[in-house]
Amino acid sequence: MTAKDIVEEWVRRFNAGDADGLAELYSEDAVNHQVTQDPVEGRAAIRSMFQQEFSSADMTCLVEAIHDAGDVAALEWRDPLGLRGCGFFTMRNGKITFQRGYWDKLSFLKMHGLPIE
Template sequence: MTPKQVLQQWLEHFNNADIENISNLYAEDAVNHQVANEPVVGKAAISDMFAREFGNADMVCIPENIFEDKEWAILEWKDPKDMRGCGFFQIQNDKIIFQRGYWDKLSFHRLYNIPLDMGNTGQDHL
């Protein structure tokens, strides 16, 4: 498969909150770094991350642009609440080995009414 085809499968599984199939698109030692969060390393940890995230919000990713460059697929997206971001997926042997996403965490938490952990203060705050 091309990187773009893998990304199109990722989008389908993401929009169906299909944790098992989206996780299977990642290599065992993959890294998912959403820049608003610490990097998540390993397929099992990425699967756990998706389980938490899909449990927090009904997320939908609407692709606006998809680009492909060698082993990279690049996604510019929005969601139904007009949240916007972009993602970069490095793909080798039909598996995502590295993903980096850029989006505004504070806006996401406000739009979806999710408490934002403020670190060591012990308080959640929006």
Template sequence: MKPKEVINKWVELFNQGNAVEISELYHSDAINHQVNQDPVEGKKAIEEMFDREFKMAEMVCIPENIFEDGEWAILEWKDPLGLRGCGFFKVINGKIKFQRGYWDKLSFLRIHELPLPRE
């Protein structure tokens, strides 16, 4: 699959809340770095991250734009609650090797009425 096709499948599986199937889109040594959190390394750790997050809140990804440039796909997204963000995916041989995401974690926590960090 080309990068844009992988991201279309990623969105479909994300919206199903399926941690096992979405993790199958990643290389075994992939890195998922949501910049407001520590990077998650390895397919199994990525699956566990998605499993925790899907249990924490109902999340919906509505693509606004998906761009493709060589090995890279860029996803600009929103959700029904007003959160917006974007993700950059490096896709090699039809699987995600690296992902970096930008979104406002404080807004996410507030929208979903989750505990806010103390500091």
């Protein structure tokens, strides 16, 4: 699978709210760093993060573009409420080893009626 293929599968699983399936795409020692939060380290912690997020908000990732650059892919996305962001995925041996995401957390919290921390 190419980096783009893995990100396309990531989007499918994300949109299905499949935390277990998403976790399978990450290496055991992967890091997911959404810049609005502390980095999440390890597949089990990433699974827990997704479980918590899916239980707190109805999220949908609409792909604007996926840019494939070998072992790295960049995802430009939006959601149905108008929030936009991007994510960068680094792959090794067919697994995500590092992910970094950029998006506006304050707008997300307000759009979903969640408490502002």
